[in-house]
Amino acid sequence: MSRPAPSPIYTLRGAGGPLNTLHFSCNRGDTPLLFSGSGKGAIHMWNLNTRRAEKIVEGHSGSSVIWVSTLQATDTLISQGRDMQVCLWDLCEGRSEVMDSVWTGSVGFCQCSMLETSPGTRLLAFAGQQTEEIKIIELPSKTPVCTLVPDAKRGMVMCIKLWQPDSGHGPLLVAGYEDGSLLLWDVTQRSVLSQAKAHPEPIMCLTFDIKCLRGVSGSSENKLSAWTLDGQNNLQLQDYVTLVNPGVSQLCIRGDGKLLSSAGWDHRVRIFGWKKLRPLAVLQYHTDMVLSVAFSDHQDPRQRLLAAGSKDHRISLWSIYNEGGDTG
Incomplete structure (x- = not known):
């Protein structure tokens, strides 16, 4: 007998719009936080102890917020909106002020990717003003590093992931494009190292596991590649898994490399064993498209959560610590 599908341990309401992006910050201080960005331009900082919004900030002129993150070891929040701005917020001592901003020129849905290269210095990659270009700048100086444009027509850049390999090689970036292609870029050389046709449809999302040099992508079709x-x-x-229904908004690998989660257009969240892409659970709660998923960064594995944000304006939180003992 298969186990009954679990229910969320609790839900967060009041975001006032579709939940495009989620980001946990649970390792600093006594208050575990979940940041959310909505389609109405608001960023909520949810206190996971009280299960209420501790603070709400708005800095994207009512435009949809598509990505939020925090800078490690600082009280700085970074957010990206469809107003073509990336904003850096000072949250120190209860403040919520925009310290700086970067104009991207892009009105698409491609989320930024950030890489810490040395203490206090980061690279920020984002889709540029031209359809296929990816721009990379250094923060906090905002010094341009490079612009990456493929030789052949690939269509719009849809999703990107920037990382520093262990080999000592310069930063690498993998990008998914509108024509279903994946391109691996050498940032230092500004050149394409390799490419693959992962999907027949536009790549909507991807994520990459730096430890095992393996990634996964999703599109509007019913397949993860x-x-x-x-x-x-x-x-x-490498391989693929067929989904019951088409359409994937976002993918997230848990920090321990054991689980993969997908946000489905069919209102469902799916959990897979990351090693073999084995389906483990289907989480049903939302009444509209699931747009975002995120695993928490609690140090204690027993406290780890999965959050899912939906077009139905709600965030569901799930405890899946004991889900699937064999997560292969």
Whole structure:
């Protein structure tokens, strides 16, 4: 007998719009936080102890917020909106002021990707003003690093992930495009190292596991495609899993590398074992498209949560610590 599907341990309401992006910050201080960005331009800071919004900030002129993150070891929030702005917020001592902003020129839905290169210095990658371009700048100086534009027509850049490999090689970036292609970029050389056709439809989302050099992407079709990087930085399509219904908004790998979660257009959240893409659970609660998923960064594994944000204006929180003992 299969176990009954679990229910959320609690839900957060009052965001006032579709929940496009979620980000946990549970390792600093006594108050675990969940940041959410809404389609109405609001960023909520949810206190997970009281289960209420501790603060609400608005800095994108009512435009949809599509990405939020926090800078490690600082009280700085970073947010991206469809007003073509990336904002840096000072949250120190209860403040909520925009310290700085970056104009991206992009009105698309491609979320930024950030990489800490040295203490206090970060690279920020974002879709640029031109359809296919990716711009990378250094923060906090905002010094331009490079612009990456493919030779062939790929259509709009849809999703990106920037990381620093262990090999000592310069930063790498993988990008998913409107034509279903994945391109692996060498940021230092501004060149494409390899490419693969992962989907017949536009790639809507991707995530990458730096530890095992393996990624996964989703599109408007009913398939997740997994791929790897070999020792020569060649993208190789590995395997795929077929979904019951088409459409994936976002993908997230848990920090321990055991679980993968997907946000579905069919209102469902799916959990897979990351090692073999084995389906483990289908979480049903939302009444509209699930737009975002995020695993918490609690140090204690027993406290770890999964959050899902939906077009129905609600965030569901799930405890899946004991879900699927064998997560292969």
